[in-house]
Amino acid sequence: MSRLLLSLLLCFVAGSAFAKMYRWVDEKGQVQYSDKPPSGVQKVSEVDRNGRVRTGPDGQIMTDDERAKVDAEKRKQLELERRDKALLQTYNSLEEFDARRDLQLDAVKAGITSNEMRRKTVAERLQKQQAQADGYQKRKRAVPDDLNSEIELTRKEIADIDRNIAKQKEEMDLVQQRTEADKKRWSELKAKQNQPR
Template sequence: MLRGLFTFLLLALLTAPAFAKLYRWVDETGRVQYSDKPPMTAPTSGVSELNKSGMVKATPVPVLSKEEKEKIQNEQALQKEQQRRDRALLQSFSRPEEIDLIRDRRIGMIQSATIANSMRMQAASQRKTRLETQLARMKKSKRSIPPDLEAELAAINKEIVDIDTDNKTKNDDIDNVKRRAEEDKKRLLELKSAISK
């Protein structure tokens, strides 16, 4: 079979015009194909162009799947983002202690909002207690409860839940600020060490 293939290749080269090209590729069934025209659909293994001696003239560039292309693009985007962050770190900070100062300032701002939430929570809890007391008296005396009182109590309960959720988010934000500062300090030291070598 190898001899027949070589004979075909030799005949193809001898009978082809001087300017004709010869292509080789592996089809989807795994068979090697030869033609003076490239395949209509690009095979995953790529297409090789052969010279007059039947040797590979241009190495095939593998055809990447959509997922492989996306993966490469994502990796390149992450690498560019890391380079941008590294430049920003080096331009913004000369010592790790400077990162600590920024960290503490950001945490202070978040904690200020948490203190404001605590005051809102206290006021909402007091309003809720007053309303619940008023509603309990009305039920005890078998008076009809106005819909606006029930609506107000529902609004206060929602406000308390929202404040509590916001506080949890702010605690997560503080943890993220601390974690990011530690990562930035570590990276800054790595970059400074690499520059000094």
């Protein structure tokens, strides 16, 4: 008898754990939850046990992946709105975009110049190391391991500097592209603001 009672109790608990829950906003603007959808309310969402909305705009139950996609889209939209607001609050003319771009480009150019000077110094060091190695080879002697290691490290340093310079040049292109995209978006937003309502 107790097994039957325990089985019935487990069925009841399992059934209530999976019972549907609904969320809506009442006429006073208060969020309400219930196990039955209210009548006369247009926008009712099905929610999970944690209160997260399970149904999409078309009323279909969303999977976790679909809900994550909807949330990501909302975040993307909010970020776009934030960027638009920042553009309008930061800039008063297209010339200000150009001035900011020029400052950023000058900073990157200074970095490139610094790296080019460093590369020249390192290349001179490599040349001296290579001359030493050539001297050993002309005398038909083995190049010492520590000299070979130094040459290898110097070559690696030059390769790293070259990569940094390439990245800095890419950054200059990105600054140009971002500035043009921001100017275009700012112009669109200004045009919308100036449209008669």
